Amino acid sequence: MTSHAPPPRPESDAFLGDLAAIVGPEHVRTSAEDLALALREERGLYQGHALALVRPGSTAEVAGVVRACAAAGIPLVPHGGNTGLVGGGVPYGGIVLSLARLSKVRAIDPLNATMTVEGGCVLLDVQAAAEAHDMLFPLSLPSEGSCRIGGNLATNAGGTAVLRYGNARELMLGLEVVLADGRVWNGLKGLRKDNTGYDLRHLFVGSEGTLGIITAAVLKLFPAIKARATAFVGCVSPEAALAVFSRLRKEAGESLVAFEYLPRLALDIVLKHAPDSVEPLAGTHDSYALVELASPRAEADLTGLLEIVLSEEIEAGHVEDATIAASEAQRQALWLLRERISEMQRFEGGSVKHDVAVPVSRVAEFIREASAACIAAMPGVRPLPFGHFGDGNIHFNLSQPVGMDKEAFLASWETFNGIVHDIVQAMDGSISAEHGIGLIKRDELPHYKDPVALDLMRTLKATLDPRGILNPGKVLAMGEDIPAALPTRKVR
Structure with missing residues (x-):
């Protein structure tokens, strides 16, 4: 795995000086040690490069950094807990914008059953803040001790409680978002009803940081479990x-x-x-x-x-x-x-992983059909479908045949993707249930997404981020925002 970092440009130092004036010199990190974790996604499938890791401490500072990037034409990638699984948070140039310092719980309203938190709050801390008021914030993930709520919303995270409470999208009532030109949209209303035009908040949930940067959110609370x-x-x-x-x-x-x-x-x-x-x-x-x-x-x-x-x-x-x-x-x-x-499966050698959704009524049928098709393509392959049966989200993983060479098995990754995703498509399903598109599924999306929907997505991207500086190359491949050299996709 190699990084394709370009040589430093003379203007870089001046630009980083501008950022230091906004957030403070101690919050513009350029050392290899400081950047290391932000350049590599959790499974090690992608390795990127960046000028700096920038750590604003307020929404105003986020807006200032974005304005500076927009003026200089420098891309930026929002960074939460770095727990993504599709390469959506890996930068290819520009800066990494960490939300770690935006970690305040701004308000809790038990009677309205809402809490307002900043985008850098760790999910486990959000849960604890709700519990302190004898309330429940039900989003729950294996990575809840490190993932951050801004990233949870930007990827429309799922987890184990979707069956009862819904995805992250259903748990959000309002957002504060920094737009690509540095303006701040304040949509932090804890309302269940607000019929005053387009519901802008839902544009940013699931957008993977390509349309705006979520700096705060109003979240729904529920009665505590007794x-x-x-x-x-x-x-x-x-x-x-x-x-x-x-x-x-x-x-x-x-x-x-x-x-x-x-x-x-x-x-x-x-x-x-x-x-x-x-x-x-x-x-x-x-x-x-x-x-x-x-x-x-x-x-x-x-x-x-x-x-x-x-x-x-x-x-x-x-x-x-x-x-x-x-x-x-x-x-x-x-x-x-x-x-x-997932953790233990790696000890069985190579694995090809899929995060798909089909109608609940067809999950058993999907498991049967996809398993049989994959075994027919490679006798001895071991289908391992598991996951959120109640909401139709199956993690359809494949472990290599016993004794097979790992690299030889992984060479069939594209073949298995085609088999599984074609079956999902035929069942009116989705090739990404809760992990997102990022880089790993970006080039497959046009094969399975309605072309009119893709055209509308491109229009939204071009309207909200005309210079293509927000997380370029992710979700959609659009003109100059495609990274100059994408690494070879791998699955382990």
Whole structure:
């Protein structure tokens, strides 16, 4: 993996001096050590380059930096917790604009059930601030200890609670955004109804920093969880798991917070490589579901409800065995079996990863069809579909055949992408459910996105960022904003 950094330009020092006058010299970092983490995405698929890492401490300073970049024609890439998985935060020239210093909780309004936070707030801190007022901010991700709310919104993050509470987009009521010319749009209203024209806030959620920089947000809060029940369920097939989900959705309603699917292979890999993991059920099963019910009512008998539904699903032949966590420690142990899948899969050699969505009614069908098609293309390949069954988001990963050379397997990445994404498209699905487009899917997007939608996206980009300085080359390939030398795409 190589970086294609251009040689320094004489005008760079003067430009960096202008930035230092805005944010303070100590907040313009140019050393290789300071830049290292900002130039490489989490999985190491891309390596970029930049003039500096700039750390503004207020919205006004962000606006000043953007104005300076616009005047000089220097690109900038907003930087949150650097937990993205599609290369969307990797810079190719210009500056990295870190929001780490914009980390204040500006206001909490329990009666309005909202909180206003700055874009650099770490997600875990946002959750804790809500808990301090006996409220819940439900967005939850494995990276919640380091990801930042501005990045969560810019990528429309999903996570394990989407089934009940929705994506990041559904958890936001208002935004403050610095535009490409340095103007600040103040849309920080905690309103559920505001019918005064175009709903501008939704342009920036999911835009991956290509249309504006989210510096603050008004977030929805919910009643704190007072009762919870978690079960690990062994099912006879993906179709059976879907039947269990359908039944629970009818019986539990809004109490059904999570329904995560994993095949036996996923559980085998976690049990094999995570030394403190324990087999959750007595036997082995084709498919598993991790189910969680939650309620703000302490007296809610969620365990009793789970017992009734699962017993009836055993009689119906969908469920073979199940266990309900009897303590918080047992609950956390069950969740770790799900959350460690991606981490442990790397010990099985090369893997090709897909983050896709299909209608919930077709998730079992998708798993069957995509698995069969990939095995037909490469006998011995090991499909590992898992994820958010209840909202149609499947992480369709493929582990290399046992004994196969890793690089030889990864050479088939484009072939598997075509197979999986074509099936997703035929089912009216999406090639990106929660990870975004970034660089890794940018060149595939025109094959699967409606051409009129793409044209509207390009029009929005050209209107809001006519000079192409905001995170150039990401999501859309547009003229001069394409990086001069994109690295070869890889999947591990």
